[in-house]
Amino acid sequence: MATQRKLTMAQAISEAIGQEMQRDPMVFVMGEDIAKYGGIFGATGGLLQRFGTERIMDTPISESAFIGAAIGAAAEGMRPIAELMFVDFFGVCMEQIYNQLAKDIYMSNGSVRLPVVLTTAIGAGYSDAAQHSQSLYGLFAHVPGLKIVIPSNAYDAKGLMIEAIRDDSPVMYFFHKGIMGLPWMAYYEGATNEVPEEAYTIPFGKARIAREGNDVTIVTVAQMVQKALLAADELAKERIRAEVIDLRTLVPLDMETVLDSVKKTGRLLVADEDYLNFGMTGELIAQVAERLDNITLKSPMRRLGIPGVPIPYSRPLEQAVIPQVKDIADVCRGMIGLKVAEEASAAEPLVVA
């Protein structure tokens, strides 16, 4: 059997969009620099040439207007995809996203359908400073009514995008710049992988076990999945077997896979490139904490994220605040270390006074 071709995540995303646009004339794309430029991060590469300016529409810098327009067009039965160039730009259009897009289906008791896909770039690590490096999916996951999709690799990216386009609910689709396979940004291996040529979907709310292990569970999304796998490689050399879970979607969230894993390993690390406080890591930890009557932990749960600071520009500062491969591995070692201490104290004979 021939090996499939490998695609970058950017190629997988644009292929998914192109296949759905071919199949369904209701699908169209709006965004800044998505036409001739193919998207600043390549998410719509090659689509203008195939579908023309009627369906691949460059917009003015008017996010409120064109994202709001996506809502209106969707209510009329179209299936718009709107690109918010950097997630950090959400400020200028958040009203349309969190008060309209997220709430209209509910407020209409389901009589309105909003098949909108809002794509956006996330990610730090290449010195783009405080206003161009955020992840922020935690913020959007917090608001009821938005499905939150965060691929970590090309294969998932295509399946999740096709699923997103076919979904009648609003989907926010976050692609991490550092794993798009851009020829101008340092990358982590693993995101460019084999992608079938035919269209396929990956259901939301189904996490992927990226690597199996028995000693510690690492849960994460996006580029952090690739970092966690590298950490797992390192730990394997010390005979620590880490299980890495790629959530793929935060809303809906696959807690079942996470809980099964934590029951098995007894140790949980949630690693995140978003801000640590009041976000994804807290949510995961809380959901496990609520079920401790059913789960035995071998160590307190741990989390990594950006520590309550805007992302600094200067390279040594930025690299210090983003969770790194080394940080993931060190936290896991620390969690295993606790096990050793417990064993030692259990072996000591009781001293009778």
Next chain:
Amino acid sequence: MVPSSEQLMWMYETMLLIRDYEETMAKVYLEGKLPPNIQKGLAFDIGSGPVPGEMHLAAGQEPVAVGVCAHLSKQDTVVGTHRPHHFAIAKGVPLNKMTAEIFGKATGLSRGKGGHMHLFDPEHKFSCSGIVGSSMPPACGAALASKKLGKDWVAVAFFGEGAANAGAFHESLNLAALWKLPAVFVCEDNKWAISVDKAHSTSVASNAVRAAAYGIHGISVEKNDALEVYSAAGEAVERARKGGGPTLIEVKTDRYMGHFQGDAEVYRPKGEVEELHRHDPIDALAGYLRTRALLDDALDKALRNKVQATVRAAYDFARQSPYPEPSEALEHVFA
């Protein structure tokens, strides 16, 4: 309004400084980013080198900065954009500290926290932001404070023609008009918002006409010329200082380089940039100064040498400065 000889020479020398600075940055930015010493498979590594991240250079747009800032004192506020160097230089932000900030060093304006799109110099009342349209509301605020404090200070917001389609533009103009704020809104129309040209983003040919929608004066400067900008800005700044409220100015200027460094500019028509260089505003001002006998070959050479030395010193200072300690990343979240 006619500039004095001092103002003319200041404008000329500052344009030379800005051009040299930006051309130097275009070269320095590439250090460490190209093969062979970058990750395998990459053509360019944006995160590598002494000046990592994004870089937006203003070569060609010098007249806007000097024509406006010639009328401003240290007390007047300037809020700039993601393409801020020419504004910062013209406003008097110290070159060494600015360059060190762009290099991410501890001797930088923000000890490396902000970087090239987020330069803060409260002493010279200069700030800028990377988000399109975000310069205008804070400029309204500085103007509001000036009014409340009984001063004659003005606030200038610079932005691009792309930003004139963002909500903040419309809100800011209305607010400044309504409250008669001493603000000047200066739109740099360099025709391109990354890859989208003005004809495909804007419903009107000139943003100056949008002033009428807010009941304020609008001035269209059709040439990328320091003297024409000076004249328009002079009228606007004087109006603001005298309590006459805000003015909108749009200047047709030229972006010589890409939207960002590394931009292949595939969207730009062939020959466009070469054609722009034939109308260099620095040459134009030099020509004028010569007719006024304010400039000759010897002086021009001396000025250019001086400017080069200043720029070189700033880059050397930045290179030789240390990085901040990683622990500093946790400081100054709050006041």
